[in-house]
Amino acid sequence: MKKYLFRAILLLLLTCLGTATVHAQGRLIRKIQEKAEDKVIEEIFKDEDKDSETETSPDTQIDPDGREYESSREMGPNRRGGGLTQTPPDVYKNITEAETSFNAAKYAEAKSAVRQALWGVELEIGQNILKSLPESVEGMKYAAGQDRVTSSGIGFVGLVIQRVYEGKSDMELRTSIGNDAALLGLAGMYMAGGMYMHSTDDADQKSIRFQGHNATIRYDDYDGYTLGVPFGQSSMLVLxxxxxxxxxxxMAAANNFDVEKIKKELGEQ
Known part of the structure; x- marks a missing residue:
């Protein structure tokens, strides 16, 4: 743009002075060139100053109406928000949808609806088990906000129910109930009895009988005491x-939990 402006000014002045002598033209051309160059330089710096004035700084923000405003602070962590609402699947509705989809040969939709129905059933079972658990254990109260029921919705394979009890002197008892495959990692050990073979000379881990079931208890300075009780065909209680x-x-705290009652709620044999 600046080069074109320079050429235009030069051409205009040369046209106006077309009748001058060659020598005079040479001097005039040099003067005109100098003035034109000065003009171009002036225009360049004027535009740069204008650009610098209108350039948005890193702290400048644009509001929804297109107006600029200065932001004087960095964005911090979110401090408000209600989270997401959770609505359990409607079991009967999903069963109906599964049947309708199956009859229409829409097998993918039928499979999805069946999975949603299973998920809803598992969540209902989990909530019923939570209701059956004690609200206090050896002076510790359960933390209602930490109750959890999670499910994969795949044939009761991924159902996990969790409750936390808290007491004085930083005492804490975490209860987990669910499918053994989902809880083995949480228990952190192989359980005695049934399909689990247990053999160790570790002084901090031993096999015991708990309410008529084979179980394993261990102690760790960091994690404290952990009790794992397999029951039924594929379920486990971990404390x-x-x-x-x-x-x-x-163990006095552990005996507040009735394995047979939990087993019945899960429908285990």
């Missing part, structure tokens, strides 16, 4: 207690 004074205190 983790921190800051208990002794094994006896931990």
């Amino acid at each position: 983790n207690g921190k800051n208990f004074d002794s094994e006896n205190d931990f």
Whole structure:
């Protein structure tokens, strides 16, 4: 743009002075060129100043109406929001949809509806088990906001129910109930009895009988006491207690949970 402006000014002045002598033209051309160059330089710097004035700084923000405003702070963490609402699947509705889709040979939709129905059933079972658990254990109260029921919706393979109890002196008892495959990692050990073979000379881990079931208990300075009780065909109860004074205190807390009652709620044989 600046080059074209320079050429236009030069051409205009040369046209106006077309009758001058060659020598005079040479001097005039040099003067005109100098003035034109000065003009171009002036225009360049004027435009640069204008650009610098209108350039948006890193702290300049644009509001929804297109107006600029200065932001004087960095974006911090989110401090408000209600999270997401959770609505359990409607079991009967999904069963009906599965049947309709199957009859229409829409097998992918039928499969999805069946999975949603299974998910809804598992969540209902999980909530019923939570209701059956004690609200207090050896002076510790359950933390209602930490109750959890999770499910994969695949034939009761991924159902996990969790509850946390908290007490004085940082005592904590975590209860987990569900499918053994989902809880083995949480238990962190192979359980005795049934399909689990247990053999170790570890002084911090041993096999015991708990309410008529084979079980394993272990102790770790970081994790505290952990009790794993397999029951039924594929279910497990895992209890983790921190800051208990002794094994006896931990086992007294563990005996507040009725394995047979939980087994019945899960429909285990």
